[in-house]
Amino acid sequence: MKWEGWLTDPDGYWVKRFHRDQASWSGCRRVFVDEGRGMANGEPALLKRRQHLRRDQAEQLWKALRRQGWRQTAPVWGPSCEP
Numbered sequence: 001m002k003w004e005g006w007l008t009d010p011d012g013y014w015v016k017r018f019h020r021d022q023a024s025w026s027g028c029r030r031v032f033v034d035e036g037r038g039m040a041n042g043e044p045a046l047l048k049r050r051q052h053l054r055r056d057q058a059e060q061l062w063k064a065l066r067r068q069g070w071r072q073t074a075p076v077w078g079p080s081c082e083p
Contacts (some may be wrong), residue, residue, distance in 0.1 A: 003031070005062065006076065010069040013037060015076045018058055033059035038076040045077035 001019040016035040024030040031054075036047035053061065
């Protein structure tokens with residue numbers, strides 16, 4: 001897994017964005033995992049949840065989701081949706 005990645009569920013409804021926490025990268029490396037979905041008609045994305053995980057936990061989650069049928073996808077929302 002790179003430190004920026006997107007996965008979508010097998011139904012193509014929910015999306016998870018994995019991206020590193022720039023503030024923690026020099027010490028204990030941590031990764032944000034945002035969950036949400038894109039909206040129709042140009043509406044802002046619906047972000048439901050954010051996890052803040054250690055790098056190894058994020059890697060384990062990525063691999064588990066891939067085994068469950070989640071697939072890589074293009075970015076669904078942009079920086080304007082950052083919490």
